[in-house]
Amino acid sequence: MAEDPPAPPEPVEETSPKEVPPAAPAPRRRSRARPKKEEDAAAKAEATEKPETSAKSEEPRSPRRATLTPELRILLRSRDEIDRRRPRFGRQARYRYYRIGRDLSWRRPRGLQSKQRRHYGYRPRIVRIGYRSPAQVRGLVPSGFRPVLVRTDADLKRLDAKLEAAVIARTVGTRRRLVLEESARRLGIRVLNPIVTSERET
Numbered sequence: 001m002a003e004d005p006p007a008p009p010e011p012v013e014e015t016s017p018k019e020v021p022p023a024a025p026a027p028r029r030r031s032r033a034r035p036k037k038e039e040d041a042a043a044k045a046e047a048t049e050k051p052e053t054s055a056k057s058e059e060p061r062s063p064r065r066a067t068l069t070p071e072l073r074i075l076l077r078s079r080d081e082i083d084r085r086r087p088r089f090g091r092q093a094r095y096r097y098y099r100i101g102r103d104l105s106w107r108r109p110r111g112l113q114s115k116q117r118r119h120y121g122y123r124p125r126i127v128r129i130g131y132r133s134p135a136q137v138r139g140l141v142p143s144g145f146r147p148v149l150v151r152t153d154a155d156l157k158r159l160d161a162k163l164e165a166a167v168i169a170r171t172v173g174t175r176r177r178l179v180l181e182e183s184a185r186r187l188g189i190r191v192l193n194p195i196v197t198s199e200r201e202t
Helices: 036-058 070-085 153-157 174-187
Strands: 146-150 164-168
Touching: 146 153, 153 174, 164 174
Parallel strands: 146 164
Antiparallel strands: none
């Protein structure tokens, strides 16, 4: 018995690729509205802060460093180098007698047989004029100011804010000292020994 011929294959319909729907936009986060009390507190804080910043900007700030000429700046740097090279002068036999002490107090050796006076190499160095710093910058603080002792407001007004800084005398009481520091801040004068408080600007 003859087999039937195979049936022709059915035509395959060409299907277009599935259309991908566009991505939905991400949902917006709802901003939490602040309660009315917080808004009122923030508005009050802004209102109180604005006049303070304007008042501070009007007052002259005390300079951190003195305004020196280039020659004086070079001498100030050379003074630092001389300070690093300078030996630590010690009194004669300070390591032998407890009563002399190990501090850096100095007295010139005057003994006739003193090895330190005769500059023996194994004895400590003696204070000599060659170890001095340049005369133009002698007495200046590291920031370049010349310290001036101050006791009253009149003393503050005599200072040059660009070259001199105030050192409040130790005989001034705390209440008067705070008044002087406030006056110096208004005048733009640097105070080298202020009372350390958390509110003082650094």
